[in-house]
Amino acid sequence: MRKSTPPDVRAPRDTASATVELEDVPFGRFHLHVAVAGSGGQFSDGYILGIIGIALTSATDDLALNAVWLGLLGAASLAGLFFGSLFSGALIDRIGRHPIFAFDMPLLAALSLAQFWTAAAWQLLLLRLLLGLVLGADYAASKTLVSELAPRKSRGRMMSVLAIAWAAGYTIAYLVGYLIAQTASGDRPWTWMLASSAVPALLVAAARLGVPESPRWLIAKGRAQEAAAMIAAKIGPHVTLPTAPAPSSGAPAESGSLRALFAPALRSRTVIACVFYLCHIMPYFALSTFSPRILASLGVHNAYFGGAVYNLLLLVGAVVGMSVIDRLTRRRFLVGSFAVAAVLLLPLGILHDLPITLVIVLFAALAFALSAADTLAFVYPQELFPTRMRATGVGAAVAASRIGASISTFLLPVVVESFGIRTAMTGLVLVLAAGALACYRYAPETSGLKLGSQ
Numbered sequence: 001m002r003k004s005t006p007p008d009v010r011a012p013r014d015t016a017s018a019t020v021e022l023e024d025v026p027f028g029r030f031h032l033h034v035a036v037a038g039s040g041g042q043f044s045d046g047y048i049l050g051i052i053g054i055a056l057t058s059a060t061d062d063l064a065l066n067a068v069w070l071g072l073l074g075a076a077s078l079a080g081l082f083f084g085s086l087f088s089g090a091l092i093d094r095i096g097r098h099p100i101f102a103f104d105m106p107l108l109a110a111l112s113l114a115q116f117w118t119a120a121a122w123q124l125l126l127l128r129l130l131l132g133l134v135l136g137a138d139y140a141a142s143k144t145l146v147s148e149l150a151p152r153k154s155r156g157r158m159m160s161v162l163a164i165a166w167a168a169g170y171t172i173a174y175l176v177g178y179l180i181a182q183t184a185s186g187d188r189p190w191t192w193m194l195a196s197s198a199v200p201a202l203l204v205a206a207a208r209l210g211v212p213e214s215p216r217w218l219i220a221k222g223r224a225q226e227a228a229a230m231i232a233a234k235i236g237p238h239v240t241l242p243t244a245p246a247p248s249s250g251a252p253a254e255s256g257s258l259r260a261l262f263a264p265a266l267r268s269r270t271v272i273a274c275v276f277y278l279c280h281i282m283p284y285f286a287l288s289t290f291s292p293r294i295l296a297s298l299g300v301h302n303a304y305f306g307g308a309v310y311n312l313l314l315l316v317g318a319v320v321g322m323s324v325i326d327r328l329t330r331r332r333f334l335v336g337s338f339a340v341a342a343v344l345l346l347p348l349g350i351l352h353d354l355p356i357t358l359v360i361v362l363f364a365a366l367a368f369a370l371s372a373a374d375t376l377a378f379v380y381p382q383e384l385f386p387t388r389m390r391a392t393g394v395g396a397a398v399a400a401s402r403i404g405a406s407i408s409t410f411l412l413p414v415v416v417e418s419f420g421i422r423t424a425m426t427g428l429v430l431v432l433a434a435g436a437l438a439c440y441r442y443a444p445e446t447s448g449l450k451l452g453s454q
Contacts, residue, residue, distance in 0.1 A: 019240050022215065022231065023152040030234045031150065035158050037211045038146035039165035040204035041101075042378075044108060045135050046169030048197045049077055050311070052128065053289040054177035058190035063121045067417045071410035074289045076125050078409060080132020081139065081402035088137035089395020090258055093388065097145035098213040104138045105205035112201060115194035124194075136402065140395040147382040148214040148390070152448075156379055160322030163375040167318035169200065170288065171311040178308060216242060216387045260389060261396055269384040270393060272442045274400035276334060277377055279435025281401035283341070283428040284370045286408040288314065291363075293413065297421040298348065298359045309360065310367045317371030325375050329447045331439065334380070337373030338436035342429050344369060349425035377401070383446035 025031075056070055065073070092100060111131050118124045143162065150158040177193045184192065212234060215227035224241060231239050261270040287294060291307040325333070344366040347354065354362075385393035408428070415424040 042166040043169035046166035050170035050173030075406040075410040076128035077132035078406040081136040084133035084136020086399035092391035100141040109201035112198035156326040164318040273397040277401035278404040282408040285405035313367035314371040317368040321372035321375030334439040342432035
């Protein structure tokens, strides 16, 4: 009898004959395209949200903005994000990830351009609300689609690229706004700042051409042949399809239902996803949107320079977050990031007459910590939910975070004006402490999770 020869483990795999599961496919050009298309959307999203802070500083006199109007306009897109992400998630689980992923960027570009002709505060408020609605839909669609197309071993870093892109968009928006403010010779430079967000949106719309529907969604909808054809065309014929798991006991039978998120099997995961995201984003957006005003209130004379440093550290923090996302367990990263941010912010809330240098150092370190932790927002919620409910769950988590961010962004200038900067900072410390305690007690570990095993 002929003896079988053991395979040579040193030899390269023959991908034409060997099979590999979808989640175990090595990172390749297809995944790079998906990452660029998804991260480009996050760059555009970050730019649209980031430009409003410096634009409002320039528009205050032209639009006769008081503290209430500043809060409303700063929070408008976040309020739109709440409704857009909350209701689009269920729609995306029903009709697929691709339709919204492919067509929301041209709409964002049109709304961005419309801001150039704003003549009154209420007009800008309406446009910012509409921008937020579309952004909310893109958050749910792009995060879900990229997570479902990413290989398991690369998912943490691939999703972290989205966080870096968001921070880059937010930071570059501030720098572009600062440049326009310093060089513009005509009236109303803030209109150019706001309209500039159309440029990245149009570029991303082109980059998203050719990105397919999620094979996991197709399989969950009984369209396995379509999924197989797509995988064969985009990755190769040697890739095996994931199976659609049967719902576990207590799991919702329907997909795309907000009510189903609170079925026994998903209730605790839904709550912790919302609490984590809310407690993280409330200080992140409130501090980022009004960083020049906050620094001025803390005694920093060149508040625009301090704001630029803060925003640059947001970008650096996102890069560092990507480097550690797969080296720390999700729970350790969650709890530790909340604790570090709270410790950094606490002196700004309880101590008086701090040296200006120390204020800038603490604020910059806080930006670094918050942005590093923001990589979790692009990874953790997606890992908590099964495929049939992933976009709905992510949409609900984003919605919770954005309503919290809307409240904190609206209240921050009002609280600073009425009670002082230290009261506002102390309130945000309490939010961070609540997030640390909630995650320590209730957050499940998802490190190394295989999507579909929830």
